[in-house]
Amino acid sequence: MKRLTATPATSAPAEHGEGPIWDAATAELVWVDITAGLVRRGRVDGDDVVDVAQHRGGGTVGFVVPVEAGGWLLGADGGITRLSADGEADVLVELAGEGGSAEAGGTRMNDGGCDRAGRFFGGTMAFDERPGAGSLHRLDLDGTVRTVLDGLTVSNGLGWSPDDRTMYLSDSGAKQVWALDYDPATGTSGQRRVLLDFTDDPDGVADGLTVDDEGCLWTALWGGGQVRRYSPDGDLLAVVEVPAENTTSCAFAGDLLVISTSVHGMDDAARAARPDAGKLFTVRPGVSGPPANPYRGPLTALRET
Template sequence: MLTLRAEPAAPPPADHGEGPVWDADRTELLWVDIAAGLLRRAAVDAAGELTETGSARVGDTVGVVAPATAGGWVAGAGGGFTHVAEDGTARVLLDLPAEGGGPDDGGTRMNDGACDRAGRFYAGTMAFDERPGAGALYRLDTDGTVTTVLDGLTVSNGLGWSPDERTVYLADSGPGLVHAHRYDPDSGAFTDGRVLLETGGPDGVADGLTVDDEGCLWTAMWGGGQVRRWSPEGELLAVVEVPVARTSSCAFAGPGRDLLVISTSRGEEPEPDAGRLFTVRPGVTGPPAQPYRGPLAGLRHVV
């Protein structure tokens, strides 16, 4: 089994860093600071060096962000979907009826997600108190409709597709499971779900994830200080050691899409580099972020 070690990158730490993605059209890295409600951006050069280039306030919290073909970025923020314009102006597109509120009133917030190749934007939710079954996964389609894809989740987290887009992987970090569903790229439907991975204990629970160009999964292990590479059958292939316990997500970035960027979060224990991004070159490449290809007005929840 391959063992690698990630090194800290230059951008200042976040409070709760999450969701790095590579915007190939703009040639920049995007990630979020959930607790601060910030979208952050960085350039990545051929040597793998990261230089932060800007940030924008999206809302009280923000869990996921993706580029939008109509301009700017679309985000899962607060209890719904928000558009962030090129000048950094944030505008709420839709508040979901079953989501929202705050940590003191049993509220929920948007968490991780991603877009498929057709440009549908999937984003999940979780309760602030992480109570079981309070999370869901939503699909923002290219016609502006929002559909509930899955409910009864606890912490709807990392999302990624196999290279042929016939399988979609979803982490539910509450019970520490990674599910594999059959995926229909024409309709965006999830069917025939099964548990691929059961995680937990000192190695951490599966959090954010990405799928490389060879079809293997990379899962950030929250609480375990590592990222793990798995075969599509669930065999452990590689471990990337990270000197921060709360590793939250990962993505391939840079001009060659061969730099694995890992986000982390601050925890209760003092760790000098907690909240920073980390990088490593694992010897494989991964896909860039797909953009949201739908409208930025008139969104409606239909199911």
């Protein structure tokens, strides 16, 4: 089994860094700071990521994807927001049954992505992480929004196999990563099956994920200070050690793996022990990955079914 160690980038740390993506159209690394409600943009310089800009996207921003027509689409607060190239945020739809404050037991968008066709998928979770309060929603190419999975806890990392026939979804609350048969023509998925189970893993639970060009999964471990590579059959192939306890997600910028981390929930002693926590980390693992798929649907007249 291959073992590697990631090194910190010079970009400024986040409170709750998450969801890095490589935006091929802008040649930028884009990620979010969930609790700060920010979208962060960076330039890859060798093995480093250098800050370019940041934009306010909402009260909380769970994830970001590029838009084919320009700008980005966000899973923000309890709905979907368009962020223009000049940083203007415009709420497109507030999802029924989602949103609200933490004090009132509300939910928020957490993680998501687009399939190759350009459909947008966004998962949710309750602020208090209560079981069964999360869902997975799909924004189709005709502007229709529908709930495709419910009863989740912390809907998290999302990705597809290179042939688009398998969708991967992690639920950090259930401590599992599922594989689902996927129909790329319709955007529908079949019954989920457990691919990875972290119930008894002492190193943490699955958080965000990405899929490399060889079809293997890279899964960040919240609480474990690791990113792990697994085969499509669930065999452990590599471990990247990250000097930050809460690794949250990862993405490829060509053959550079970029890893996001968080200090959310850490006390002062834990932060002092992990001074680079909250930063992006990078490593070259000897394999490449694709850029983020852009959203290709309409940006107005969205409707729920």
